[in-house]
Amino acid sequence: MATRSLFLLPGDGIGPEAMAEVRKIIGFMNDKEAAGFSTDEGLVGGCAYDAHGQAISDADMEKAMAADAVLFGAVGGPKWDAVPYEVRPEAGLLRCRKDMELFANLRPAICYPALANSSSLKQDVIEGLDILIVRELTGGVYFGEPKEIIDLGNGQKRGIDTQVYDTYEIERISAVAFELARTRKNEVCSMEKRNVMKSGVLWNEVVTATHKARFPDVKLSHMLADAGGMQLVRRPKQFDVIVTDNLFGDMLSDIAAMLTGSLGMLPSASLGAPDAKTGKRKALYEPVHGSAPDIAGQGIANPIAMIASFAMCLRYSFNMVAEADRLEAAIAAVLDKGLRTGDIMSDGCKQISTTEMGDAILAAYAG
Ligand code: IPM
């Protein structure tokens, strides 16, 4: 069987600890299930800056471009607060997204039954929650030019970021959202700020036109992004798929993550367009949580979002649907048993370490 190439970028903070648990699962799948994964590993974020003075080296960037899929941990930490903006840890992640053209970021927020009481919201509000945020990832204010601080010469400076979207960018991300909706409850809610932003007016127009032309069977609604944030906290189960821009998606997905009990639970997939010849799409999988420098190196981080990101990798990059289902079921089974890392600990449960959580999930997967 052809090998399946994975490029691992564990990064900073709790990234390496979480990635170590995924590496165990990859090892098991290779040894016992002849999965044929080949892995290579590189540096990204602060650790790459320390080694090469760049947030990701050109050599590692080439490997990321060549791999079937990239597994990404987390970047950043106070150690690098003062490094120049161009080489700050986050620049490594943003370069991956931009160079690999990963325009579609899928952030599912699922409430595991066992965690329904560890959310800050009432149990009945989030029990059974299953929403998918589809975030545009290579455009908008993250990358728009000009992006600069200019000196006005009168003792004042001006900071400028540019929110910009072209029709094709909105078309392709909304098509991804509509296609995914068809595999779920068939509902898309598009969020923008058309009441104050021209890019929001265009967003709304293009999503509406794409829906009419290609996906009339899907139920489409629109919401202003601020109201969307409010509704996510008020009645999150009203949503199926939410499609939104880069910055709103960043904020709304953090809100959605916390609905499920902990940021430590949320995986994500960032996908490019399918190649016209091979049908393959570039892909990067990362937990939504950050590098959590305050708890890094203590062995207490929650590896579930990283492991669930690997499950998404199995599903979307390798079409290993049965394995992805089993891995996700293994996570649920371990939670059902009452095993918890500190961030999701609750009364009557057993608190375990990062490696114990990884081992328990692998054992449940292995059956
Ligand atoms: C995310 C993160 C990143 C973002 C940071 C680390 C640059 O918050 O993936 O949500 O803002 O996109």
Ligand code: MG
């Ligand atoms: Mg974020």
